[in-house]
Amino acid sequence: MPDPAPTQRAATIAVLVENEAGILARVVGLFSGRGYNIESLTVAPVDEERRLSRITIVTSGTDMVIEQIKAQLDRLVPVHTVSDLTLEGPHLAREMMLIKLVSTGEQRMEALRLADAFRARVVDATTESFVFEMTGAGDKLDAFIALMKPLGLAEVVRTGVVAIARGPRGLQA
Amino acid sequence: MSATTAPTSAEARTMTGADIVLQALKDNGVEVIFGYPGGAVLPLYDAIFQQNAIRHILVRHEQAAVHAAEGYARSTGKVGVVLVTSGPGATNAVTGLVDALMDSIPVICLTGQVPTHLIGNDAFQEADTTGITRPATKHNYLVKDIAKLAGVVHEAVYVATSGRPGPVVIDLPKDILIGKGSYTAKPVASHRSYRPQTEPDGEAIRAAVALLKRAKRPVIYTGGGVINAGPAASEALTQFVRMTGFPCTNTLMGLGAYPASDPQFLGMLGMHGTYEANLAMHGCDVLLNIGARFDDRVTGRLNAFSPGSKKIHADIDPSSINKNVKVDVPVVGDAGRILAALIEAWKADPTPVDREALTSWWRQIDGWRAVRCLGYEQRGPIIKPQHAVKRLYEITQELGRETFITTEVGQHQMWAAQYFGFERPNRWMTSGGLGTMGYGLPAAMGVQIAHPDALVIDIAGEASILMNIQEMGTLAQYRLPVKVFILNNEYMGMVRQWQELLHGGRYSESYSASLPDFVKLAESFHAVGMRAETASDLDRVIREMIAIDKPVIADILVAKDENCFPMIPSGAAHNEMILGAGQSGGVAGVTDEGKVLV
Ligand SMILES: Cc1ncc(C[n+]2csc(CCOP(=O)(O)OP(=O)(O)O)c2C)c(N)n1
Ligand SMILES: [Mg+2]
Numbered sequence: 001m002p003d004p005a006p007t008q009r010a011a012t013i014a015v016l017v018e019n020e021a022g023i024l025a026r027v028v029g030l031f032s033g034r035g036y037n038i039e040s041l042t043v044a045p046v047d048e049e050r051r052l053s054r055i056t057i058v059t060s061g062t063d064m065v066i067e068q069i070k071a072q073l074d075r076l077v078p079v080h081t082v083s084d085l086t087l088e089g090p091h092l093a094r095e096m097m098l099i100k101l102v103s104t105g106e107q108r109m110e111a112l113r114l115a116d117a118f119r120a121r122v123v124d125a126t127t128e129s130f131v132f133e134m135t136g137a138g139d140k141l142d143a144f145i146a147l148m149k150p151l152g153l154a155e156v157v158r159t160g161v162v163a164i165a166r167g168p169r170g171l172q173a
Numbered sequence: 174m175s176a177t178t179a180p181t182s183a184e185a186r187t188m189t190g191a192d193i194v195l196q197a198l199k200d201n202g203v204e205v206i207f208g209y210p211g212g213a214v215l216p217l218y219d220a221i222f223q224q225n226a227i228r229h230i231l232v233r234h235e236q237a238a239v240h241a242a243e244g245y246a247r248s249t250g251k252v253g254v255v256l257v258t259s260g261p262g263a264t265n266a267v268t269g270l271v272d273a274l275m276d277s278i279p280v281i282c283l284t285g286q287v288p289t290h291l292i293g294n295d296a297f298q299e300a301d302t303t304g305i306t307r308p309a310t311k312h313n314y315l316v317k318d319i320a321k322l323a324g325v326v327h328e329a330v331y332v333a334t335s336g337r338p339g340p341v342v343i344d345l346p347k348d349i350l351i352g353k354g355s356y357t358a359k360p361v362a363s364h365r366s367y368r369p370q371t372e373p374d375g376e377a378i379r380a381a382v383a384l385l386k387r388a389k390r391p392v393i394y395t396g397g398g399v400i401n402a403g404p405a406a407s408e409a410l411t412q413f414v415r416m417t418g419f420p421c422t423n424t425l426m427g428l429g430a431y432p433a434s435d436p437q438f439l440g441m442l443g444m445h446g447t448y449e450a451n452l453a454m455h456g457c458d459v460l461l462n463i464g465a466r467f468d469d470r471v472t473g474r475l476n477a478f479s480p481g482s483k484k485i486h487a488d489i490d491p492s493s494i495n496k497n498v499k500v501d502v503p504v505v506g507d508a509g510r511i512l513a514a515l516i517e518a519w520k521a522d523p524t525p526v527d528r529e530a531l532t533s534w535w536r537q538i539d540g541w542r543a544v545r546c547l548g549y550e551q552r553g554p555i556i557k558p559q560h561a562v563k564r565l566y567e568i569t570q571e572l573g574r575e576t577f578i579t580t581e582v583g584q585h586q587m588w589a590a591q592y593f594g595f596e597r598p599n600r601w602m603t604s605g606g607l608g609t610m611g612y613g614l615p616a617a618m619g620v621q622i623a624h625p626d627a628l629v630i631d632i633a634g635e636a637s638i639l640m641n642i643q644e645m646g647t648l649a650q651y652r653l654p655v656k657v658f659i660l661n662n663e664y665m666g667m668v669r670q671w672q673e674l675l676h677g678g679r680y681s682e683s684y685s686a687s688l689p690d691f692v693k694l695a696e697s698f699h700a701v702g703m704r705a706e707t708a709s710d711l712d713r714v715i716r717e718m719i720a721i722d723k724p725v726i727a728d729i730l731v732a733k734d735e736n737c738f739p740m741i742p743s744g745a746a747h748n749e750m751i752l753g754a755g756q757s758g759g760v761a762g763v764t765d766e767g768k769v770l771v
Contacts, residue, residue: 018366021315025307033308064495071492077312077332080366173366 006062010039012085012093012163013070016173018078019045019053026076027055036069037061040095040160052080052173058093058161080173085163093163097141098123101130103152111151118144129154190319190350191220194283197326199226200359203254203281205245205622206230207238211258212298213285216350230622230651233643235262237615239269239340240641243278244619247602248577250403252279252334253619259285260298263305263344268609270309270340275606276426277401279338281329282310288348289317302344311339317346319354327359336369337490338401369489373506373514380502381461381485382518388459389530390537391419394442394471397426397605398464398488398508400598406509407431407598410463413516418531420538422450424465425590426605433594439538440547443471444741445587448546448752449538451739454479455747456537463487464508467498468606469770477746487511546739546752547591554707558585558660558731561711562592562632565658568715575627576600577620581613581637584666584737589632611640614657618644621653628656628719635661635728636685645698648724656718657726659691662733670736675768695726704728743770 017023024043031038040058045051059069066084074082085091099120101111108130115122115132118140124131134144138161145156165171188196194217198206207230210218221229232238235257242253257266263284273280284306287296303315312332314325325343333341385391393414399406407430414421414437421431422439431438440447442454451473454460460482465471467486472478475497486494487504494503504511551560562585569576578593580586580603595601602620604612613631621629631638638659648655668683695702701721705714711729718727741750744767 022303022307025304029307064499068492068496071490071494071496075337075490075492077367 006064008060008062009066010058010060010086011066011069012091012161013057013059013073014083014085014163014171015055015057015073016080016171017053017055017076018080019051020078023053023078024055026078027057027073030072030076031059034068034072036065042160042162050173054171056160056162081171083165083171085165088165089169090166091163092166093137093161094135095138095141095161096133096135096159097144098157099132099134099145099148099153100155101132101148101152102128102154104128107151111148114144114147114151120144186356187353188356189216189220190322190345190352190354191216193319193322193354193356194326194345194350195220195224195227196356197323198254201327201330202251203227206254206256207232207241207245207619208256209233209235209238209258209262211262211285213259213287213347214256214262214283214345214350216347217256217283217285217345229256230618231647232615232618233646234641235265236269236611237618237641237644237647239266239273239280239282240609240612240615241619241622242280242282243269243273243276243612244579244602244616245623246278246280246619247400247616248599248620249623250599252281252330255280255282257282257284258298259287259302260300263300263302267305267309268607270306270342272604272607272609272612273340274309274311276604277338277397278340279333280340281333282340282342284342284344285350286315286344286346289346290348292346302342306342309340310342311337313342313344315344315346316349319349319352322349322354323357324360328364331364332367336367337398370491370505371489371507371510373487373504373511375514377502377504378511378514378518379522381487381504382515382522383524384459384483384485384502385417385419385461385519386522386524386526388419389527390456390458390534391417391461391531392453392457392459393417393419393421393461393463394424394454394465395421395427395430395463395508396424396465399427399430399512400464402464402508404598406507406512409509409512409516411435413512413519416516416519418526420453420535422446422453424468424471424605425603427465428590428601429595429598432596434596441590443468444473444743445591445737445739447591448544448739448750449541451741451747451750452541453538457482459483459485461485461487462500463511464489466493467496469497472497473741473749474744474746474767479747544752551708554709556705556708556711556729556731558588558662558735559592560708561658561660561705561729561731562588564711565630565632565715566593568712568719569628572719574719575624577602577617577624577627577629579603579613579616579620579629579631581631581633581640582608582610582667583634583637584662584670584735585632585634585660587667587737588660593632610634610637614638614641614644614655617655617657618647618653621655622651629654630656630658633657633659634666635659635663635688635691636665639689642694645695645700645724645726649699653724654722655724657724658718659726659728660731661688661691661728662731662735663688664733666735667737673736674742691726691728695724698724700724700726702726702728704730706730743767
């Protein structure tokens with residue numbers, strides 16, 4: 001008798017780690033070795049003095065798998081804290097994107113109007129191209145990309161998600 | 174990432190990296206290193222040559238060094254230490270590392286590395302050891318700064334031995350070993366990031382006891398975690414099981430935590446576990462798991478595993494909890510502390526146990542026991558492998574010598590688990606999680622080094638033993654009187670058994686052809702060889718083997734077509750186990766989903 005398919009959920013997980021060589025390989029190896037999804041992963045040092053980096057991972061799976069992911073991350077020796085932002089209350093998630101448009105004439109004007117509506121900034125311009133910089137939730141970035149497609153979209157680069165809890169709660173090392 | 178250090182007498186001495194490594198090992202109580210030299214570790218070998226505090230045992234293959242360290246660790250509770258050279262030395266050690274990882278054995282493996290300025294250049298005997306061993310270890314280090322060297326060794330021992338134990342690699346570039354730096358003593362402060370929870374949560378303990386007190390059909394199921402928590406944990410387990418009056422079963426890794434001769438012991442559970450243990454698991458209403466991980470070898474088909482029970486899972490590793498089996502009461506902590514807390518909470522909870530229910534549960538269990546699932550008949554001259562193990566057990570019992578058993582992997586391993594009884598922990602070493610053929614002989618070597626006067630026997634198969642047979646040379650060199658007891662069925666018996674039961678009897682490549690003459694092989698390695706060909710030889714050979722104070726290979730010719738039962742075929746449930754040959758028709762019912770499982 002097959003089990004009913006368990007429901008999947010998305011999770012945004014914040015991880016405070018020692019800022020040391022190999023830590024990213026450990027985290028990525030954990031995900032690939034155990035067959036977990038990575039939808040997005042970002043990492044950067046956040047506390048030079050205490051040699052801490054912060055990783056934000058967006059993943060998905062059943063509740064059981066997500067609990068596993070957190071427990072497996074927490075088990076890594078250089079990991080200080082693991083926090084499931086999705087479970088632990090409201091949080092902010094943002095991505096930054098640079099998007100290049102190569103077009104002329106009316107298409108350029110239309111792109112500029114849309115960029116303005118989406119609060120994308122022009123950070124580079126030539127007579128035949130623009131680079132917009134835009135920050136926001138992932139779906140807002142997706143929507144903007146969709147609108148740019150017919151207007152000469154040439155290249156997109158995104159940072160992946162960074163996320164933080166709303167309110168006074170914080171991640172302690 | 175090492176913790177802050179406090180100055181002590183050993184502080185601030187300048188020495189070579191090699192001396193720093195040895196000093197740090199010594200300060201962590203290390204007495205033995207199992208190793209094999211090579212270019213990248215020559216400075217360490219030079220330092221070893223010039224001191225007496227740490228003994229070096231020269232193995233014949235780096236994989237064997239790790240298994241020897243595992244045997245040493247499991248029989249003493251101390252960390253096992255390995256030293257190998259760069260490149261092939263390190264890659265040869267990988268199987269041992271994964272073995273130690275799967276079975277949670279504390280091992281430190283020092284690997285040589287090309288000098289730091291050559292790393293990444295494809296230098297001679299360079300391998301990306303930290304890259305290769307990252308998923309093969311609990312943690313690993315590449316030391317690029319001699320100032321951090323002592324701290325890394327201290328930390329490595331801490332990481333290997335605390336929480337859920339495991340193997341740790343320290344990769345040592347040659348320039349670091351030759352260079353000079355100052356020694357730093359063991360840190361007193363706790364680790365910056367790795368601080369596993371050992372003390373269980375009181376609320377969880379009370380919830381567990383509340384469930385157990387109200388149980389009508391309870392089972393206590395324990396694993397290697399209880400062994401790893403030290404002999405006191407096994408004593409506490411025995412006390413707890415006796416005060417509850419509940420039945421107790423152990424995993425393959427957990428054998429010895431509860432005395433095998435005790436009437437409350439149901440034997441091992443799982444794929445080749447006893448009928449009574451598996452049916453008790455299937456039929457129980459409250460299950461207490463301590464230090465086991467609901468491994469697939471134990472659970473059988475997951476959605477049919479212990480379907481009617483409330484489950485309590487106590488483990489040092491939170492990632493083991495709710496991994497395979499959803500549990501009702503999770504308890505994180507050290508198995509010894511958990512058992513002590515359970516004993517206290519049991520006394521404190523005034524709820525009486527349901528004696529009547531427990532009595533009828535035991536009556537049901539006794540009914541399953543009456544099936545005598547491990548019964549066999551030794552008739553005629555051909556030695557039954559079960560009988561060989563049984564006699565080995567009985568004779569060692571009779572002699573009363575401190576006995577340690579290691580095994581290789583296959584049917585003989587399961588027969589050893591079924592027919593050799595363990596009364597105490599740390600006497601039984603087998604490769605459980607990885608199932609590594611070639612584990613037993615080097616592991617026995619490590620045990621014998623730690624316990625020079627004990628009787629150490631590797632119960633082996635004729636195929637497995639050939640995987641690390643070169644270690645007979647190590648036995649000879651160090652005069653280690655290890656006994657290799659081969660159940661020689663001329664088959665990779667476990668493979669043959671699966672082929673018989675699941676692949677229409679097509680014995681593809683599972684015949685042990687062109688075997689060596691094990692008697693002559695023993696002699697050529699300066700050991701004693703002997704052979705038992707018929708049942709009437711068996712006792713004599715066992716007694717002679719034990720009496721000889723030298724390494725021995727005893728080649729026990731056993732029935733070639735014997736299968737290991739009981740058996741829960743892969744993908745089946747506990748109540749679908751096969752008891753014996755007559756019933757193997759039941760295996761035809763193995764589903765395709767079952768067949769894909771290992
Ligand atoms: C290194 C390794 N290779 C392959 C296997 C798969 N395997 C499991 S048992 C077995 C046969 C072992 O034969 P033998 O040592 O004679 O033991 P028997 O089953 O006959 O008692 C094999 C090949 C393994 N466990 N380990
Ligand atoms: Mg065999």
